[in-house]
Amino acid sequence: MTESTLVQTSAWRALVAHYQANRAIHLRDLFAQDAMRGKQLTAQAAGLYLDYSKQRVTAETLRLLAQLARERGLRAKIDAMFRGDKINATENRAVLHIALRAPRAEKIFVDGVNVVAQVHAVLDKMAAFAERVRDGEWTGYTGKRIRNVLNIGIGGSDLGPVMAYEALKYYSARDLTFRFISNVDGADFIEATRDLAADETLFIISSKTFTTLETMTNARTARAWFLARARDENAIAKHFVAVSTNTDAVRQFGIDPAHMFEFWDWVGGRYSMDSAIGLSTMLAIGPENFRALLAGFHALDEHFRTAPFEQNLPVLMGLLGVWNNNFLDAQTVAVLPYAQYLKRFPAYLQQLTMESNGKHVTLAGESISTYQTGPIYWGEPGTNGQHSFYQLIHQGTKLIPCDFIGFANPLDSLGDHHDILMSNIFAQAEALAFGKTIAQVEAEGVPAWLAPHRAFMGNRPSSVILADKLTPTTLGALIALYEHSVFTQGALWDIDSFDQWGVELGKVLAKKIIPELESVAAPALRHDSSTNALIQRYRQMRGRADTDSDE
Ligand code: G6Q
Secondary structure, X not given: OXXXXXXXXXXXXXXXXXXHHHOOOOHHHHHHHOOOHHHHOEXXXXXXXXXXXOOOOOHHHHHHHHHHHHHOOHHHHHHHHHHOOOOEHHHOEOOOHHHHHOOOOOOOEEOOEEHHHHHHHHHHHHHHHHHHHHHOOOEOOOOOEOOEEEEEOOHHHOHHHHHHHHHOHHXXXXXXXXXXXXXXXXXXXXXXXXXXXXXXXXXXXXXXOOOOHHHHHHXXXXXXXXXXXXXXXXXXXXXXXXXXXXXXXXXXXXOOHHHEEEOOOOOOHHHOOOOHHHHHHXXXXXXXXXXXXXXXXXXXXXXXXXXXXXXXXXXXXXXXXXXXXXXXXXXXXEEEEOOHHHOOHHHHHHHHHHHHHOOOEOOXXXXXXXXXXXXXXXXXXXXXXXXXXXXXXXXXXXXXXXXXXXXXXXXOOOOOHHHHHHHHHHHHHHHHHHOEOHHHHHHOOOOOOOHHHHOEOOOOOEEEEEEOOOOHHHHHHHHHHHHHHHHHHHHHHOOOOOOOHHHHHHHHHHHHHHHHHHOOOOOEEOOOHHHHHHHHHHHHHOOOOOOEEOO
């Protein structure tokens, strides 16, 4: 399939014409024309209720978008992923995060091996270990129980674990402290360890490859930090475990493979929080809650695999995203959880969405020039954002579709906090859609000169995702919802949503620059004049020998 086939599909061309014919229609008109809209443009699955009635779509838009999905072969692409086909073409890998949450009895084969059996063997090993740590049976080198768990990892080996820990903190063992070290900036390590006793601390070195510069640097520092206190190499076994696909590198680092929790190359980093990468999550919330999290993922997986597109939550969200991105020209999406526990959810989603769909060539390697691919995702928890950037969403010149996420029942009940919180979701979505005309503002007695400043244009699209309560199961379903809407969009845009070549070049250049910064003798610099000058200045500021550059 080539780039031209997307814009040349009959559904795409019909959508272009449909957009042109209807572009002036305001959400106010759409709601006035159909009293049932707010109930009809909704869907639900796996405990999630999606209200997309405030998106700028009509029944015809939705019909054409579903037709586009069919013309792009979405059903066959979904089936190929679930079957274990090597749909990550540029890495020649299967994409099977759905196998991580498949029930024990299911069978999914990769190269003749049933991966579901492997998944459950690792889950059982994780559960046994987690129980021992949580019960205090697993002790450190002085015989004291573990009190602190430090996950060292970055990107997909960090963002999911941090997000899940924060999201499910309510369910976590409060007698354990969890911290996450990702940045190679030494401040991250120092701040995370400064008040910890080594004999009560467990390090989880989480790295799929076990070669990532930041993680291995932090892991070596952790080893040195620990040995400076324990003064015994034999103590390492009780305080370091690894999560990886690379047994040799784990062994070489000095961690016994018996203390390694395995995953596989068919799990992408940003899709790995429900694999052994979730070991910190399991330690925090316990094996039973972790299995409930997996059950939530699986319920949404099954919905995605089987529901008709018109009622399929991730398909609908994916298609609405395509509509906003490719027809309404929205460049970003704001994700606004009205749940403090989800404070790291936007950061997690940034990686999931932007590393997956920030691509400029089709699967066949052709440059994409006639349509946009992945939008920018960003966000903050409500209501905090309302007192900062919402101004631009309401009255700026940019169109920013919003995903509001909220829960009917709070985990911690505190006076009327929750009703106040939730009233704000409903109010914001209402204000964005309907706005307030100049005439309405003037009718309230506002002078004519001030009225334009106080008017809201409205017609700003948003969706509301509502669930009963933030449970592990709900969180799993919510994450899977976004995973599969990313998949849907990638399928329509004909890109590889599962590679990430864009992170490579900077890594290669940094490797070259490290010795140029560190060398005692003046290095010969052969970069561009800006990079040379910056390195030169840095060396001067660090009191190092001057450089020998081309200038
Ligand atoms: C995610 C990416 C990336 C990866 C990190 C860490 O999809 O592949 O964010 O997770 O670079 O990699 P390791 O787990 O191999 O250290």
